[in-house]
Amino acid sequence: MVVLKGKPVADSICDKIRDNIEELTNKGIEPGLAIVRVGKKPDDIYYESSAIKRMESVGIRVASVVLNENISESALITKIQELNYDDGIHGILLLMPLPKHINSENVKHAIAPEKDIDGLTDENMCRLYAGDKDGFAPCTPSAVMELLEYYNIDVTGKNVVIVGRSLVVGKPLLMLMLAKNATVTVCHSKTEDLKKVCRQADILVAAAGRAKMINAEYISENALVIDVGINQDENGNMCGDADYESVCTKASAVTPVPGGIGSITTSVLAKHTVEAALKLID
Amino acid sequence: MVVLKGKPVADSICDKIRDNIEELTNKGIEPGLAIVRVGKKPDDIYYESSAIKRMESVGIRVASVVLNENISESALITKIQELNYDDGIHGILLLMPLPKHINSENVKHAIAPEKDIDGLTDENMCRLYAGDKDGFAPCTPSAVMELLEYYNIDVTGKNVVIVGRSLVVGKPLLMLMLAKNATVTVCHSKTEDLKKVCRQADILVAAAGRAKMINAEYISENALVIDVGINQDENGNMCGDADYESVCTKASAVTPVPGGIGSITTSVLAKHTVEAALKLID
Numbered sequence: 093m094v095v096l097k098g099k100p101v102a103d104s105i106c107d108k109i110r111d112n113i114e115e116l117t118n119k120g121i122e123p124g125l126a127i128v129r130v131g132k133k134p135d136d137i138y139y140e141s142s143a144i145k146r147m148e149s150v151g152i153r154v155a156s157v158v159l160n161e162n163i164s165e166s167a168l169i170t171k172i173q174e175l176n177y178d179d180g181i182h183g184i185l186l187l188m189p190l191p192k193h194i195n196s197e198n199v200k201h202a203i204a205p206e207k208d209i210d211g212l213t214d215e216n217m218c219r220l221y222a223g224d225k226d227g228f229a230p231c232t233p234s235a236v237m238e239l240l241e242y243y244n245i246d247v248t249g250k251n252v253v254i255v256g257r258s259l260v261v262g263k264p265l266l267m268l269m270l271a272k273n274a275t276v277t278v279c280h281s282k283t284e285d286l287k288k289v290c291r292q293a294d295i296l297v298a299a300a301g302r303a304k305m306i307n308a309e310y311i312s313e314n315a316l317v318i319d320v321g322i323n324q325d326e327n328g329n330m331c332g333d334a335d336y337e338s339v340c341t342k343a344s345a346v347t348p349v350p351g352g353i354g355s356i357t358t359s360v361l362a363k364h365t366v367e368a369a370l371k372l373i374d
Numbered sequence: 375m376v377v378l379k380g381k382p383v384a385d386s387i388c389d390k391i392r393d394n395i396e397e398l399t400n401k402g403i404e405p406g407l408a409i410v411r412v413g414k415k416p417d418d419i420y421y422e423s424s425a426i427k428r429m430e431s432v433g434i435r436v437a438s439v440v441l442n443e444n445i446s447e448s449a450l451i452t453k454i455q456e457l458n459y460d461d462g463i464h465g466i467l468l469l470m471p472l473p474k475h476i477n478s479e480n481v482k483h484a485i486a487p488e489k490d491i492d493g494l495t496d497e498n499m500c501r502l503y504a505g506d507k508d509g510f511a512p513c514t515p516s517a518v519m520e521l522l523e524y525y526n527i528d529v530t531g532k533n534v535v536i537v538g539r540s541l542v543v544g545k546p547l548l549m550l551m552l553a554k555n556a557t558v559t560v561c562h563s564k565t566e567d568l569k570k571v572c573r574q575a576d577i578l579v580a581a582a583g584r585a586k587m588i589n590a591e592y593i594s595e596n597a598l599v600i601d602v603g604i605n606q607d608e609n610g611n612m613c614g615d616a617d618y619e620s621v622c623t624k625a626s627a628v629t630p631v632p633g634g635i636g637s638i639t640t641s642v643l644a645k646h647t648v649e650a651a652l653k654l655i656d
Contacts, residue, residue: 214500221503222541249566257552259504266548266560270539273564275571278548282555284531289557292574 094345096318098235098355101242105359106150112366113151116373123369124153125183125209125361126175130168130194131161136187139358143185146358152365155181165194169202176204182372183209183365206371209364211264220267228364233265235356236297236318237272239347245295245316247274253290255279255306255333256299261320265297286310298333307338314344320353376627378600380517380637383524387641388432394648395433398655405651406435407465407491407643408457412450412476413443418469421640425467428640434647437463447476451484458486464654465491465647488653491646493546502549510646515547517638518579518600519554521629527577527598529556535572537561537588537615538581543602547579568592580615589620596626602635 116123125147129136140156147154157171168190175181184207190196205215211230219227240247252274256262262278269276279289280300290296290310296317298306303323311317321333332349339346347353398405407429411418422438429436439453450472457463466489472478487497493512501509522529534556538544544560551558561571562582572578572592578599580588585605593599603615614631621628629635 214496217503218496218500221499221545249564251566251571263503263552270560270562273562275559275561275565277557277559278552279557280552280555282531283557284533289533 093340093343096239096243096316096345096347096352098239098347098352101235101239102146102356102359104242105238105356105363106146109150109359109362109366112370116366116369117151119373121369121372122153122180123151123182123366124155124180125185125365126155126157126178126181128157128159128168128172128175128184128186130159130163130187130190133187139187143358143361146362147365150362152362153180161191163194165198168194168199172199172202176202176207181207182369183207183361185210185361186212188212207368209361209368217259217264220264223267223271225271228367229268230260230264231357231360231364232261232320232353233268234360234364235353236265236320237268238356238360239318239353240295243345247272247295249273249275250294251275251277251292252295252297253277253279253293254297254299255286255290256297256301256320258299258301261299265299291315300333302333303331304335305333307335308342311339311342313342315342317343317346318353319347319349321349322354375622375625378521378525378598378627378629378634380521380629380634383517383521384428384638384641386524387520387638387645388428391432391641391644391648394652398648398651399433401655403651403654404435404462405433405465405648406437406463407467407647408437408439408460408463409467409469410439410441410450410454410457411469412441412445412472415469422469425640425643428644429647432644434644435462443473445476447480450476450481454481454484458484458489463489464651465489465643467492467643468494470494489650491643491650499541499546502546505549505553507553510649511550512542512546513639513642513646514543514602514635515550516642516646517635518547518602519550520638520642521600521635522577525627529554529577531555531557532576533557533559533574534577534579535559535561535575536579536581537568537572538579538583538602540581540583543581547581547602573597582615584615585613586615586617588615589617590624593621593624595624597624599625599628600635601629601631603631604636 144154175184200212205213209228211228216227252269257280287310291312299320317339319332319334325331426436457466482494487495493510498509534551539562569592573594581602599621601614601616607613
């Protein structure tokens with residue numbers, strides 16, 4: 093059983109980025125990422141600080157835009173539009189979910205598609221759906237694809253089963269896997285006999301958002317399990333959507349939580365920001 | 375073995391439309407569909423004439439816009455923009471594919487989303503992808519959903535396997551099936567052991583565009599087979615993607631070709647046109 097750790101994947105992405113950043117610097121461009129946070133949710137602050145650390149490590153400038161949780165929708169949109177026009181900002185990361193008094197759809201769509209490095213806008217969703225590789229996919233499903241590429245796992249023709257159909261992970265991953273010629277099955281809460289469907293997977297992706305729901309009964313001998321979940325177990329410890337110990341008795345390979353997919357996402361964020369900046373000198 | 379014919383489905387859709395048209399007429403609105411044809415391809419002329427017949431039968435006015443096959447891209451786009459501004463036109467059907475000197479993407483996206491009754495624009499693709507039911511899906515996958523609804527076939531939790539991943543049928547059907555809570559698998563030319571994957575289907579949709587490729591070996595006992603293909607066999611006769619006689623030995627139900635899904639699409643076109651007109655009085 094192989095543990096597919098995220099760190100070497102993240103490091104490898106960052107190594108490539110550093111070359112691109114040198115290229116940009118030589119042309120007078122310093123790549124910049126704006127992180128827009130509304131309020132003080134601990135999850136947001138945690139992700140923001142790990143993103144800042146990652147950006148600093150590769151040489152991407154970060155503008156932290158911290159807004160009061162009572163900000164109006166129109167004021168937030170105005171702030172985003174300012175970032176759209178800011179030549180020093182190449183990527184905009186909007187931390188979600190937003191407070192309930194704000195219509196997230198309106199705010200998401202205010203982001204300029206070319207700076208939408210987390211794939212929230214219609215333009216980027218549409219490109220993903222259409223199989224056009226020029227857009228930005230959301231960072232988490234992109235991190236899954238980066239991990240597979242790093243470990244030389246070819247999905248062509250393979251049975252990939254995705255548990256979860258969210259717009260943030262399940263659906264975009266479905267599109268990325270299809271674009272790589274996998275045979276893709278999407279399961280969800282309404283799926284009949286989920287265990288049976290999951291056992292048909294060569295690669296099983298757990299992205300349902302339920303702690304430890306995928307155990308050995310859901311996988312066939314030698315399957316690869318990719319765990320996208322980030323949950324807390326009954327003791328308050330971080331755990332994935334897969335029951336790690338149980339899954340390890342059967343799988344050929346598995347991504348851990350923590351230390352798996354989640355540890356790659358900030359590198360993807362950095363990569364997308366650099367790609368957005370590179371498009372300016374194309 | 376039940377043959378799921380398209381005609382009663384089409385008739386049922388048209389009956390409902392007539393009520394809506396009465397409602398519109400009472401408010402002084404006559405629904406109108408523009409059919410834009412570039413050149414004289416026999417397939418286009420055939421589809422156009424059957425669409426016109428259908429629209430006349432329910433009381434939708436048709437504007438046939440026939441353009442020379444040498445028309446420039448910009449002239450075609452101008453024509454479409456005129457239709458966008460024409461208050462008497464509620465739906466625009468652009469017959470595809472366009473001649474090679476024209477970039478279809480540019481032309482598609484010139485259609486106003488609210489008149490894009492065949493779901494070609496980014497706005498409508500994006501709504502479909504996001505699970506927003508307010509947009510228009512392409513007519514052929516919509517016809518599949520209409521057939522299932524008419525025959526009271528609930529797809530919730532069922533294993534639906536779609537062979538084909540085109541933007542016109544496979545992908546939109548995937549999204550429509552997911553929205554109806556089916557467990558969906560998408561197969562294609564790169565799928566390993568296609569027969570095995572197809573045999574896992576409760577409902578198998580053949581949308582690969584290859585004459586008679588799906589035979590009894592691809593289906594399990596009692597599966598339902600939906601044939602979206604329109605091809606010619608070795609004798610020049612119209613046939614589907616399924617080998618009808620072979621499939622009939624095993625399936626519980628099958629849609630014929632001709633007389634199946636293809637005979638429903640013009641009714642969906644009429645339904646979408648009326649829906650587009652109804653939005654004006656909402």
